Amino acid sequence: MLEVRDLVTVYGAIEALKGVTLSAKQGEITCILGPNGAGKTTLMYSIAGILKPRSGSVSVNGREITGSSAPYALACGIALVPENRLVFPSMSVEENLRAGAFRRLRGDRSAVLEDIDKAYVRFPSLKRRRDQAAGTLSGGEQQMLAVARAMMSRPNILMMDEPSLGLAPLVVSEVFSIISQLNKEGVSILLVEQNAHKALQIASHVYLLDQGRVAFSGTPGDIGEDDIIQRAYLGSKAA
Amino acid sequence: MGIDFVDIAQAIIDGLLFGSTYALIGLGFTLIFGAMHKLNLAYAASAIAGAYVGLAMITLTGLPSVLAFFLGPIASGVIGFAVYVTCFRYIPTTNMLAPLMASIGALFFIDEIVIHATAGSPLSFPAVMEDIYLEFGDFGFRGDLIFVLAISLIAMAVLMYILFRTRLGLATRAVSQQPIAAELCGIAGHRTNAITFVVTGALGGLAGCMAAAAVGVISPLLTVPITVKGLIVTVIGGLGSIPGAIIAGFAVGGFENLFLLLFGVNQRDIYVFLLLFVFLVFRPGGVFDTAIERD
DSSP: OEEEEEEEEEETTEEEEEEEEEEEOTTOEEEEEOOTTSSHHHHHHHHHTSSOOSEEEEEETTEEOTTOOHHHHHHTTEEEEOTTOOOOTTSBHHHHHHHHTGGGGSSOHHHHHHHHHHHHHHOHHHHHTTTSBGGGSOHHHHHHHHHHHHHTTOOSEEEEEOTTTTOOHHHHHHHHHHHHHHHHTTOEEEEEOSOHHHHHHHOSEEEEEETTEEEEEEOHHHHHHOHHHHHHHSOOTTO | OOOOHHHHHHHHHHHHHHHHHHHHHHHHHHHHHHHHSOOOTTHHHHHHHHHHHHHHHHHHHOOOGGGHHHHHHHHHHHHHHHHIIIIIISSOTTSSHHHHHHHHHHHHHHHHHHHHHHTTOOEEOOOSSTTOEEEETTEEEEHHHHHHHHHHHHHHHHHHHHHHHSHHHHHHHHHHHOHHHHHHTTOOHHHHHHHHHHHHHHHHHHHHHHHHHHHSEEOGGGHHHHHHHHHHHHHHHOTTOHHHHHHHHHHHHHHHHHHHHHHOTTTHHHHHHHHHHHHHHHOTTOSSOOOOOOO
């Protein structure tokens, strides 16, 4: 289980996170909603070790990882599929996957190859493009690659930052079905989304982040009953 | 007697062979630029300093002179690491100018150390395979230049193998293409960049030894011209392009020697700069026009 307590992260003089407390329970899909500039990506980067929080704590299964490096967070079982996918553009699809298993390349190479084959079973379109430069893939394929790459580290908790951003509706549905599938296989998910309606369908717990603070915490059912939140953050019910 | 075709061809051949030195220096600039998107202007200075250390070690110990080509690169690798730590590791990389200025400082610092250690006077550097001369009809190949070419081709092959066939190479390319994603994959960026500086430093040391061996002397006066030629090669090859740097290195070497033959030593570099400007105007992205792209 991932626990975030009173997390504060600053950029220069700007406090992007002003004391965020939330948790992602084992085996669940936890969803973070919120408008642009709410601090969602900052939160993801602060948990994953890309940004160093000023204060507060992050722990995973009771192990404190606040302010540790990204490789250490990964070693503790937290993987992040970053916003805008950030694939390695000039590397082939297969090299991207091998990079995802970087820590394991030193020891069990055969297990890595097995995991690459498993990724190809899950994402057949990646198998067809295994030798193609990742930068030449479509947005949807790059998203699949980013997810597959993150899974190569065999994480306990998979964090995803706006995986549906800029994708066609059909591809968005595919992404969400993959998220559900991974969750059924035992991976805990912490999902950041702008696509609230899709996200609420699969989430077990929802947080609403606004201006660096948690503005709401509850189940998708709770959020459905809260008229103010519906209107302020999700648009009208009819939308 | 005027200049005939054989003279021109011979000049180009010699230039191409010597150009392998430029190719290695250009590769060093381009690899560091690819990794960090920063120029390390101290690069050629550490290459020359490494060659000096190599020379000093064989002179002091009486080891065979070929060993300078091993000891020089090791010394340059160490200097490369020192340059990384002092000029790049702790200086804020968001400021484009700070690491650049720091590396200029390192250039003069390293150069001054060499000048003080040698009293500024040029030292003769042993050539290898000097007494070999291969003749093919009208053309001849100087043995020492063939040695230089052979060494640089081996170095390039080893470099390509490391970059594209090893775990270290995967890390280097990952950090260069997408540093945040590399961290998220568990690849420590600082460590990878430090290793890049050591490896390219060693490459530079090799180039320094080769240049000194081909010229026959080593002098601190070599630092600035080699820095400038290396930068020209890097720009013509396209910043960040590995094949570009190799092609441009040989091309600049060949053209330089041709200009030397046609216009003399005084005007040679004018035409080399003209070549640079032609590229900057008509093909600013370099010969292949595919510098490593960034998201």
